[in-house]
Amino acid sequence: ILNVEQSPQSLHVQEGDSTNFTCSFPSSNFYALHWYRWETAKSPEALFVMTLNGDEKKKGRISATLNTKEGYSYLYIKGSQPEDSATYLCAYTTPMNYGGSQGNLIFGKGTKLSVKP
């Protein structure tokens, strides 16, 4: 069973707070880790794709780290704004053709973030 676990399930913060979420995934047969932001009624938007142990990516106030040996990734938001309110999904992929994989994403259930002004 290829499970992705995300925590917390939901999070309520005040504007200006910094926050972080966790994504854990099977460390064996790992190829890439993807983070998406999904606002209500919109398309999921890709934030980061990471493949190497120790990878760190940054986009504005959002950053992510990756530990492939222990199977986890953290997503950080610095100085949360109301427009950051969304569900943050992580997903991983296995190597091509492992178990028949064609690069499909294996998702967690997401972390729903609400930022109050």
Next chain:
Amino acid sequence: GAGVSQSPRYKVAKRGQDVALRCDPISGHVSLFWYQQALGQGPEFLTYFQNEAQLDKSGLPSDRFFAERPEGSVSTLKIQRTQQEDSAVYLCASSLRRSGQSVAKNIQYFGAGTRLSVL
């Protein structure tokens, strides 16, 4: 530029009715994926196309689900004799690269989804 477009955005069907969900990928994107997101769950893989070829349909939950992409661009997901458990958001995603070792790290661009409610 134009992103992935899905239609309809919402669909209400009576149990037993057939439905067809459409996906217009980004022009030139070879790879196309369908995912199903049930309430309270993450999206789950249904099927994958490389151009017009359906290379993986292992995620389709039953033989009532059928997908096609006859000309390698627009794709349709058809559900026959819908059941209440089919109620979900159906997401389509496309990406640039052909099947190969690196496609697993290619960004997938998603549509906004079709929310199907079966009564």
